[in-house]
Amino acid sequence: MIEIKDLTLRFGSLEVFKGLNLEIEKGEHLGVCGRNGRGKTSLLYLLKGIIPNLFSAEILGKVQVMGRSPGDGIIGQVGIMIDEFEEQVTGSTVEYEIAFPLENLRLPRDEIRKRIDYWLSFFGLDRKKDQDPWTLSGGELQRLVLATVLATGAEIILLDEPTSNLDFEGRRELRDLLNELNKTAIVADHDPMVLCSFDRVLHLGPEPEIVTQAEFKAGLEDLRPLSGPGSFPEYRPSREAIIQVRDLKKLKGSFQLTVDELKIGNGELVAIAGRNGAGKTTLARLLAGIDRPDQGKVEVRGSEVGSYSGRDRARIVSYLYQNPDHQLFASRVIDEVLFGVKNLGLDEGFAKIGLETVGLSEKKDLDPFLLPKGDRQLVALASTLALRPEIIIFDEPTTGLDYPGIIRIMGLIKLLNDRGHTIIIITHALWIIEHYIPRVIWMESGRIVDDLSTREFMKRYA
Missing domain, CATH: 3.40.50.300 (P-loop containing nucleotide triphosphate hydrolases)
Structure with missing residues (x-):
């Protein structure tokens, strides 16, 4: 044929x-x-x-x-x-x-x-x-x-x-x-x-x-990456909640998200998982302050996320889109990373550090849209890191990446968490959850139905 x-x-x-x-x-x-x-x-x-x-x-x-x-x-x-x-x-x-x-x-x-x-x-x-x-x-x-x-x-x-x-x-x-x-x-x-x-x-x-x-x-x-079969990241709940959600509702067409309560501790690494259409991205966008709830509260650092100015919120919580092309627009990598830095009046050296962290310093003068998708995701990440937010939300960061690319970006995410950043990651990849993520929030039909350590999650859902 x-x-x-x-x-x-x-x-x-x-x-x-x-x-x-x-x-x-x-x-x-x-x-x-x-x-x-x-x-x-x-x-x-x-x-x-x-x-x-x-x-x-x-x-x-x-x-x-x-x-x-x-x-x-x-x-x-x-x-x-x-x-x-x-x-x-x-x-x-x-x-x-x-x-x-x-x-x-x-x-x-x-x-x-x-x-x-x-x-x-x-x-x-x-x-x-x-x-x-x-x-x-x-x-x-x-x-x-x-x-x-x-x-x-x-x-x-x-x-x-x-x-x-x-x-x-x-x-x-x-x-x-x-x-x-x-x-x-x-x-x-x-x-x-x-x-x-x-x-x-x-x-x-x-x-x-x-x-x-x-x-x-x-x-x-x-x-087989990292640890052997049956070895899971240890979940140690943080005593200090950096994100708190109460009585949250958001209607999108015929779909309604309802979250009665959710707490995410300072410095935690958490996965949000569930079937397609369960409400993972809807919840993540509310946590980042991109969308506003119809009812209830999303508090970050003790204040409603929507009460922060755009400048202040950018330094506290950042959201990386599932498709990096939805947030890239500059004709050079360095200009993309500098955009937020200049708008917030930050030290332009932060942009250099962001590029160095993701390994793109040598590509700083290239057009980001001519780079492979994995590199475009890293450009978006460098732009975020340059702002030094406390919380970073990743929506399917490994989509379309080959195996070495996945290991590379997950290694960066783990490094950021080790440095004290609170990380929330939406993913469908069970092996990523198994080897990198200590805590999993499982969603179905617009609701959180389980909040488990990875060990318990793998027993129940794998």
């Missing part, structure tokens, strides 16, 4: 990969992994025809998809979800987002209705079909894009980081779904638990390598 022979791909002087040989049979599921920048996305774009039809590149060798050159009359037979999946969303409602490509395929009205209903139900979005897609959580939005791709009935499914924003159950459901579908699937992902479910895994490095499922599973032992 897909044949690649002696493929070399270059963008100008940048050689993405060289000498790639690969044959994929109908119905096969291939995982693709490798360091950021090794060509995972480029390979998917090439198979879809996005390269070279939209992005020019030098292509040497042979690439055929269903017996044709990519993009040559097979557009409807190849579906893709890109890693920046938000860029694929165009519909005014959840329902119409799925309907749009089906209408372009000129399917009968009854068939369109049938497919919309099926995939909305499958991904748990049927009750939100009339909502604006941008009112969904990040995980729900990713589910919607997945539903849109799968609803087309394409014979070949290309998925780039499809689990990056999905919760534990969502990742399992996707693995089960791909196993049930009689489709050819090529999935680029960093999650080894996702990759080990595929027939084969292609590792893109200096020399591309293809391994069987059994060989890949055998190599997972090398990926």
Whole structure:
């Protein structure tokens, strides 16, 4: 179904990969992994025809998809979800987002209705079909894009980081779904638990390598980080509460967040976890003072977070967005980091220290939007560190990062906590919770249902 022979791909002087040989049979599921920048996305774009039809590149060798050159009359037979999946969303409602490509395929009205209903139900979005897609959580939005791709009935499914924003159950459901579908699937992902479910895994490095499922599973032992099995970070509750929440309510469309009471101690490292749409980001934005509650109080350092001026709040609590592109705007890394420093009248040397802490000093004159996503996240973090806030809230900081990138940013988060910063991190990655986080707040349907040490959390939810 897909044949690649002696493929070399270059963008100008940048050689993405060289000498790639690969044959994929109908119905096969291939995982693709490798360091950021090794060509995972480029390979998917090439198979879809996005390269070279939209992005020019030098292509040497042979690439055929269903017996044709990519993009040559097979557009409807190849579906893709890109890693920046938000860029694929165009519909005014959840329902119409799925309907749009089906209408372009000129399917009968009854068939369109049938497919919309099926995939909305499958991904748990049927009750939100009339909502604006941008009112969904990040995980729900990713589910919607997945539903849109799968609803087309394409014979070949290309998925780039499809689990990056999905919760534990969502990742399992996707693995089960791909196993049930009689489709050819090529999935680029960093999650080894996702990759080990595929027939084969292609590792893109200096020399591309293809391994069987059994060989890949055998190599997972090398990926075990830090402590051994059964060893958890010790939870030591702080006596001094830096954040206190009481009788909190926030209504967003048909969703309501309700938190009766929550205390986070000074210097703690806490994870907020739960299913997609449980209210994790909604709660985090309220804790940071970005949004205001409809009822109740969020107190930081004994005062309501909304009572602080913007300048004072920036020195106390900072929020790093799930997508770093939502908070970057400058044309140079150093200007991005200096922006807050100058506005708050701080020592400009703080910007230098922020860049040094995240290891980006040598990239200070580069355009942040030309950097890999992992580096863009570090730019956002450097901008925050330069302000020296007491509390830092991270919303899915490891999304889209390769394994070394995850270890790097989690090491920085641990270092910041060791230096006295209070850290709150939203994550779906169980192994990150297991190895780094002492305390876990578990949310369901807009409520906190458990507040546990990691040891107890893993016993109950892992």
